[in-house]
Amino acid sequence: MCGVKGLGVRGWLLLGLVTVVVLAATGVWNPFPALWDWVDRSKPISEPDVAWQQRVGGTPRSVTIAGDTVVVEQRTRIEARNLADGGRLWEHKADWSAVAGSGRESVVAVGRLLDKGYEVLDPVSGVTRRRDDRAIAVWTYRNLLLDAYCVQATDCTLRAWEPRGTAPLWSAFLPGVHSGVLADNPELLGTRRLGATRIDGGVAGPESVPPLLGFPVDGRVHVVDTATGRVLQNVQPGREERLAVVGGRLLRIAATSRDGNCYYAVTAVDPATGQQVWRRTGINLRTADYAGCVQREDPQGGRNVIIGVAPDGREAVLDGYDGRLL
Incomplete structure (x- = not known):
């Protein structure tokens, strides 16, 4: 009797599990199929419930x-x-x-x-x-x-x-x-x-077409006006540059490795005239990795907005068209 009282919580749990296994093995009572159905049931992840739910083949x-x-x-x-x-x-x-x-x-x-x-x-x-x-x-x-x-x-x-x-x-x-x-x-x-x-x-669904699109062809960027089909620019990026077409501007993003750090400069050009519209230094648009500041990614953002890190370490949201800090 003293041994039963001294089982503790873990002992009682083990005893209960052994009892369930014995009952299932002898066919008296088997809770495992119902338990598995409860675990494997299809359940929406939304609250309130979804309007409908259908299973697809793959x-x-x-x-x-x-x-x-x-x-x-x-x-x-x-x-x-x-x-x-x-x-x-x-x-x-x-x-x-x-x-x-x-x-x-x-x-x-x-x-x-x-x-x-x-x-x-x-x-x-x-x-x-x-x-x-x-x-x-x-x-x-x-x-x-x-x-x-x-x-x-x-x-x-x-x-x-x-x-x-x-x-x-x-x-x-x-x-x-x-x-x-x-x-x-x-x-x-x-x-x-x-x-x-x-x-x-x-x-x-899809977004509206941007006013300009940048097509990469053989290391160059061809900027196309989507309203007329006119090719406005045919640009070769510099050795330390990455080009992106955002908000109707051609962005020339430079990342220079010096003193163990990456130094950034973003210059926006009007593709129709080739003239510089705005320029910002020190904004990291997350285009470069840690291997010598090589830029392998497009800047983060959407439509006419780009997102980066300012020199003080805070997130910076810029208007790609005029360079305003939003």
Whole structure:
């Protein structure tokens, strides 16, 4: 009796576990299946509860709202679901997808990685609205769709379309686009967006096209006016420079290694005239790593805003257009 009283908390827990195991082994009572169902049950992470929840066949590469539908991109197929109840509307075999337009004017561009061309689908019905057989890259925005095709490696044409348009708005010559497989939204010289680890960066749909875009081609940057298609600048960055197109300006970001430190200077140029608009020194836009101040990243920010670290160590938010400290 004294031995039973002296078991303590751990002893009683061990005795209870042994008893449950014995009961389960003899078939008298087995709580483990119900316990596992409780652990493995599907439960929303939101409060209040979600409007609907549907299980998809694999791990999505992206999830984007397109008008009244939700477009789910997976490894070898694209599917659309009704935004109201999650019911599946259509499925299409493709390796990539990208949403252009907004609201009921949205479209879904889809294609295959090793094949030229793409299709523009209606997000509700999945019907093909337009088909292209030449393009190797597509960029999608709220009010514009850009594509590029190349006759030769150094002879490419950039075209702009309205999301549901049937004829290009304009076209521009580029001496190449990039190397490798391009598909949807290849990286341009802009900003690194701030995001969250559990939220798809493009879930809300595409943003409006910036007034200027920077296309990297063979170590140079070609700045294109998205309203007219005019190539405003063809710039070669300096040895210690990184170029970015932000807020309608061409930023020349210099990082110089001296005395074991990195010294930064940001100069903004009007691409239309080539004239300097503003300049700031000492702002670290987080473009360089610790290996000799080599700049391998775009500055952080979005649209016309860039984010960095001021000389006093505090976060600094700048207007890319006029350099104001916001």
